[in-house]
Amino acid sequence: MKLAYYPGCSLHSSSIEYDISTRKVCAALGVELVEVEDWICCGSSPAHQCDDLMSVALPAKNLALVRETGGLKEVCAPCASCYSRLKVAQRRLEDEDLRKDVEMVIDSKYPDDIEVLHALDVITEKVGIDAVKEKVVRSLDGLKVACYYGCLMTRPPKVTGKGRFENPIQMESLMEALGAEGVDWNMKTFCCGAAFALTQSDVVLELTRRILADAESVGADVISVGCPLCHANLDGRQTQINNKFNTNFHTPIFYFTELMGLAMGIEAKDLGIFKHITEVEDFLKERALI
Amino acid sequence: MKVVKQEDIKLDSSFAEEIARRSGENVFLCYQCRKCASGCPSRMFMDGTPTELMRYAQLGMVDEAMKKNTIWYCLSCQTCSTRCPQDIDIAHVIDTMRIIVQERKIKADDNKLPLFNRLWMTMIKYMGRAYEAGLVASLNLFTGRPTKDMALGMKMIKKGKLKLLPSFKKPFATMKMFSRAKKLKK
Numbered sequence: 509m510k511l512a513y514y515p516g517c518s519l520h521s522s523s524i525e526y527d528i529s530t531r532k533v534c535a536a537l538g539v540e541l542v543e544v545e546d547w548i549c550c551g552s553s554p555a556h557q558c559d560d561l562m563s564v565a566l567p568a569k570n571l572a573l574v575r576e577t578g579g580l581k582e583v584c585a586p587c588a589s590c591y592s593r594l595k596v597a598q599r600r601l602e603d604e605d606l607r608k609d610v611e612m613v614i615d616s617k618y619p620d621d622i623e624v625l626h627a628l629d630v631i632t633e634k635v636g637i638d639a640v641k642e643k644v645v646r647s648l649d650g651l652k653v654a655c656y657y658g659c660l661m662t663r664p665p666k667v668t669g670k671g672r673f674e675n676p677i678q679m680e681s682l683m684e685a686l687g688a689e690g691v692d693w694n695m696k697t698f699c700c701g702a703a704f705a706l707t708q709s710d711v712v713l714e715l716t717r718r719i720l721a722d723a724e725s726v727g728a729d730v731i732s733v734g735c736p737l738c739h740a741n742l743d744g745r746q747t748q749i750n751n752k753f754n755t756n757f758h759t760p761i762f763y764f765t766e767l768m769g770l771a772m773g774i775e776a777k778d779l780g781i782f783k784h785i786t787e788v789e790d791f792l793k794e795r796a797l798i
Numbered sequence: 799m800k801v802v803k804q805e806d807i808k809l810d811s812s813f814a815e816e817i818a819r820r821s822g823e824n825v826f827l828c829y830q831c832r833k834c835a836s837g838c839p840s841r842m843f844m845d846g847t848p849t850e851l852m853r854y855a856q857l858g859m860v861d862e863a864m865k866k867n868t869i870w871y872c873l874s875c876q877t878c879s880t881r882c883p884q885d886i887d888i889a890h891v892i893d894t895m896r897i898i899v900q901e902r903k904i905k906a907d908d909n910k911l912p913l914f915n916r917l918w919m920t921m922i923k924y925m926g927r928a929y930e931a932g933l934v935a936s937l938n939l940f941t942g943r944p945t946k947d948m949a950l951g952m953k954m955i956k957k958g959k960l961k962l963l964p965s966f967k968k969p970f971a972t973m974k975m976f977s978r979a980k981k982l983k984k
Contacts, residue, residue: 699875
C-alpha cells in the first residue's frame, strides 16, 4: 500500500517522535509513506481565526501538492489539526464560487478526489486490526490505556464523517489488538486547551489537569494520543500542573503509534520515545519493554 | 392598551447578514437552548457564553458581542458545532466574529490570541511553514513575558524537540498566495 504523507509542521519539530514512530510502524506493516514534496503549513489554528480565504487556500494548495506526489489519491495526516483543516477545506470547496477563488489563489487546479486519512484511520481502516495483531510479538498484557482522541479526530462529524464522535472506540480496538485494555473514561473527546498553551496557559493547565485526573481515577497506566498538541499539553505540562494544583501526576503519554511499535517489537529508542518530557524510562523497565 | 414605539422594536439584522454572507451560517436559527454553553470546555474562563453570542448576533448588538472576552476564549474544539440541534456551526460563527473584530481594529482587551495568530500567519507567509521556536520566542517577547515556559523550552531543546533555525520552503510560493488572496479580497 502506498500513500502520500503530510507530516505537518509539528511532526518536523516538537512532536518528532510521532513522525518517527508513524514511519516505523507503517514500514513494518508494509505501508509506504511518500512525503508530499514542498508541503506548506495547513494554516492550523491561526488561519481560520483571522483569514477565512487562506484557511481554505492553504490546505487546498497541499491537496494539489498531494496530486503531484506520483498521482496518489490518499494522504495520511497524523496531526489532528492538519487532518481537520484538510477535511474542512474539502467540505468548503464543494462551493463553486469559493473553489474558483481558491484556485486563483493557489494558481492551480484543486483536486476534489483526494481521500484524507488520519494515521489512526490508515491503521484501523486501511491496514486493518487483524493485520496489526499478526505483527504483535510483545503483547502489552494488562496495560490499562486511556485512549484520548481530543477534539479534531472525531469532531465535527460532518467534517470527519465519523459515526461515533462523542464516544469513539477506534483506538480502543487497536489497543486490544496489542494486548492492552482500553479503559472506560469520561474525557476521551474533551478539549485539552490546544494552542492556548502559548497565549493563555491557565486554560490549558486547568483542562489538561482534568484529563489527567480522570485517567488516573479510573486506574489508567498511560494515556494514548493521536495529536501533537494534545501530546505537548498532556506530556509537557505535567510539572507545571503539579506545581500549580499541588498534584502528583507522572502519567506516561504515548502516541498510539509508539505503543504499536513497542508491541511490534521495535526498540523504544528507535521510536523516539525518550524524547517525551514526562519520563517514561521507569515505566518501560517495569513493564520489561526495554 | 400600551403603546409600543416602532423604533423600540426595530431589529437591526446587518450583523447577522454579514455573518451569513461570510460564513454561510444563519444565526436566527438559534432558539437559545444553551446546549453550546453547557458543553463548552472554556465556559469557566469566559465572561459570556456562546449562546449569548448567538443572541447578540440576532439582535445586532455588535459591541456587546465584540467587547466581551468570550469570542477570544473559544478553543475551536467544535463541541458546540457538533451538538447544536439547529445545525449551526457556532465555532465558525465565532471565527467570523473574530475576523470582523480584527478588520475593524476593535481592541480585544489584553488577549494575546490576535497577536499570536498574526505572528503565525506571518511565518507561513514568509517561510511556508510554522517555525515553532521563533513563534514562541517572538510571542513571549512581544507580550512582555520573555521567560514564560523557559524551563520547558530548554528541556525541549535538549530533547531535540525544537528546531532552533527555521526551514524555508519555497517562501515565494506562499508569499504569492497571500498577495493573490489580498488582491482577490479587494
